[in-house]
Amino acid sequence: MTGAVYLLLYGALVAWLAPPALTRLTRRGAAPRLGVAAWLTAMAGVVVAWVAAMVVVVVPLVGGGPTPSAVVLCLELLGVAERRATLATPGAAALLLVGLAISTAVAFGVGRTVRGLRTSSAEHADAARMVGTPTAAEGVVVVSGDRPAAYCVVGRPHAIVLTTAAVAALDGPQLDAVLAHENAHLAGRHHQLLMVLRALAASLAQLPLFTRGAAAVADLLEMCADDRAVRRHGARPLVAGMLALASPPPPANGLAVAATATAVRAHRLLEPARRSTRWCHRVATSAVIAATIAAPVVVNVLCHH
Known part of the structure; x- marks a missing residue:
């Protein structure tokens, strides 16, 4: 024991x-x-x-x-x-039953939350493809919107969503950098990872490792996508696009280029560490x-x- x-x-x-x-x-x-x-x-x-x-x-x-x-x-x-x-055996058995009950409740809660997030994301992707206008870029659709926004959602297939305001706000290099950022999220399967982490955080809300970890990993995944986009398009177009899209909040089941830690991310891209x-x-x-x-x-x- x-x-x-x-x-x-x-x-x-x-x-x-x-x-x-x-x-x-x-x-x-x-x-x-x-x-x-x-x-x-x-x-x-x-x-x-x-x-x-x-x-x-x-x-x-x-x-x-x-x-x-x-x-x-x-x-x-x-x-x-x-x-x-x-x-004693009775005491060990009692501890085991308590442990199994806790484990079952957490596993059930995590599984239910992940299924709900996956369903919501797939429905969002389907709706975006139905109401949006397809573009020449694969999986990218444009929807009418007064606020500039760009984000991606996973589904069958995945979708990258741009609002008409975002298309108007971004020039060519900025738009390419933003799309590269969103494609990096999809290629890295960042949505799936965050779904599991957010489900764990919801089920284990009393443990700060899981609640703070889910938020911290979300920030770090944005930085990972930043780095991949910068390797192809440079830092300045991405930062300019990020700042142009920084005002609207992203959807709950999507990952957006300006979703989180925008100031920190812009600083690390423009003034990289030695x-x-x-x-x-x-x-x-x-x-x-x-x-x-x-x-x-x-x-x-x-x-x-």
């Missing part, structure tokens, strides 16, 4: 203490792809720790054997009396990812030796 305790403690520490550190490390977008990986590693670590803790509880119940002496020794080292170190700074961020972020993965393994090894 000590393994389960340590895994749950690890998950709790990561869920509550990691968000401030990850925010400071990734908010400037010096290495946005690694930043996304760091947030996802932390969230996956919490989920895996929870599942592994349940497995640790299940195995002794199924095997029917006594609590291993190494586990008892670990608890004694923590100051737990020997008579309390061994959890190579040494980017490398320092890459090393620091990689170290955080490695530590997140290694921590429960190291603790478990130390506990059993």
Whole structure:
């Protein structure tokens, strides 16, 4: 049972203490792809720790054997009396039932939310294609609108939506850069990732790692799409297009070029960090990812030796 305790403690520490550190490390977008990986590693670590803790509880119940002496020794080292170190089968079964109930509720909530987001996005894409005017660019439609906006939604097939005001506000290079940004979202399957993260945030709203992580990853994915568009069209057309489209909010199920963190993104594109700074961020972020993965393994090894 000590393994389960340590895994749950690890998950709790990561869920509550990691968000401030990850925010400071990734908010400037010096290495946005690694930043996304760091947030996802932390969230996956919490989920895996929870599942592994349940497995640790299940195995002794199924095997029917006594609590291993190494586990008892670990608890004694923590100051737990020997008579309390061994959890009786009824107590373990009760914990297991509670864990299964929580896990089932969260899994059901996440699955239902993801299905709802996918359905809403597909319906939005269908509606945009029906009311909009197709363009020469594949998947791009123009709809009537007084506010300049450009965003993409996933469906069968996907759609990139421009309002007539956006077409009027953007010149040729700016429009090309904006479309490249939206295509980068679709090619990177950013919508699907954010659907899962937003569903987890809704189901685990009490854990700041998931609520803050979903917002942070959304910002970082915008930066990833920025970088891909800039490689083809340059920074200035994209920033100009971004600022021209910054006023209207994006749809709930879409990703828009001016959706979030516009000022930070414009600054990082026009005044990119120095190579040494980017490398320092890459090393620091990689170290955080490695530590997140290694921590429960190291603790478990130390506990059993």
